Amino acid sequence: MSTKDLHAPKRKLLPEMEGRTARWYARNRGSAAQLAEYRRQAARLAEGLPPGAAVLEVAPGPGYLAIELARLGSYRITGLDVSRTFVELAGEAARQAGVEATFRQGDVHDLPFPADSFDLVVCQAAFKNFVRPVRALDELHRVLRPGGRAVIHDLRADASPADIEREVARMGLRGLDGFWTRSALRMLRRRAVTAGAFARLAAESAFGGAEVDRDGLIGLEVRLRKAG
Template identity: 40%
Template sequence: MALMKNARKKKDVGIYGPMAKWYDKNSRKSRLQEMHRYADLVETHTDAGSAVLEVAPGPGYLSIELARRGYLVSGIEISADFVEIEKRNAQEANVAVNFEQGNASALPQQDGTFDFVVCSTAFKNFKDPLTSLNEMYRVLKPNGRALILDMNHDATNEDINNEMEQSGMRGFDRLFVKFSFKTFLKSGAYTREGFEALIAQTEFSNYEIAKQGIGLQVWLTKDESMVRRSIHSEK
């Protein structure tokens, strides 16, 4: 099935209405530990108090966890329904996160604003992934890092079954998520080679891609020496 690929040809794939509410509820039940693990990755690779942007934060739990840890966090989300949910969740958690509605391919922030950019489980939804990568590069400070966490197109059925066991989901939620993984989510996901082809068209010269469970971790660095060469070449 190529539902995800076909859907993102016309526009970025967002989650709205009742589906956004279900996603928030399911994340509270089954994905908070996953968000903590993602926050650990960010924490390991950037300094305390750094400025962090989350692109497509969904219900906002990763951004909220990062704010709890003392980061200055902003989030850009295409779904107005999710932005409302994010703000409510941040208020409930008593943390400050600057959640805004916007598009990954046209980030509203100025050049060189963030030390770290993170995007989890959403990159495969973007209509214009190349422009989105270029926007991440633009808003990063020199030597800043970006991390994309998303499903691996080459994930096996065994990978997916293991993921569901670790998630602890049961009943309808488990059946629905497993079906989603095996059909439209996997079909729309990128392979390692797909990511490499996109990165080759950007100014990111320093990257690393690692397989983790059903997903890929894509690490990107805005190399300061490359930035300096680019500035020098323009003079």
């Protein structure tokens, strides 16, 4: 797939993440196995992060990862999501957890923050939905402070149906929840990219490149750093 194709508008494969759909997603992502994974991911992301660091999570959904990061230190956590429902759910979850985290609505292609605002930017399971991926990377680069880093986790385009089955089982999802999650992941592969394609996107962006690795059964991990 060429980067020209990657920049083309992507038609909707799933309903908008608002209202009932967003609440179903939040419940589905809140299984015990997935919450434990969020805690592990937060611990990894916090390694080397200084006290008081400013952290942005793009597309935090129901806010589970942002909340786990907030539990780990005196970080200034901000989440930005295009979904009004997710902003409300994440804010309420943070209040119930007793942590400080701010969630607001916005678009990754035009981040409402000044340049050099954050030490770390995180994005999980959402990058494949961004209609202008290079523009999105450029915006992440802009809001990072010199020396800051970005970490992206997402679905791989070459994830096999068998690996998707195993991943859904690992998530602890059964019955209709498992069925709909498997169906969604299979459809969303059409939006996703391979590790090689993501590396080419990063090379076109202001970052100039990235470290890209397979992550688990069906994912990829992208690590980017702003020079300085």
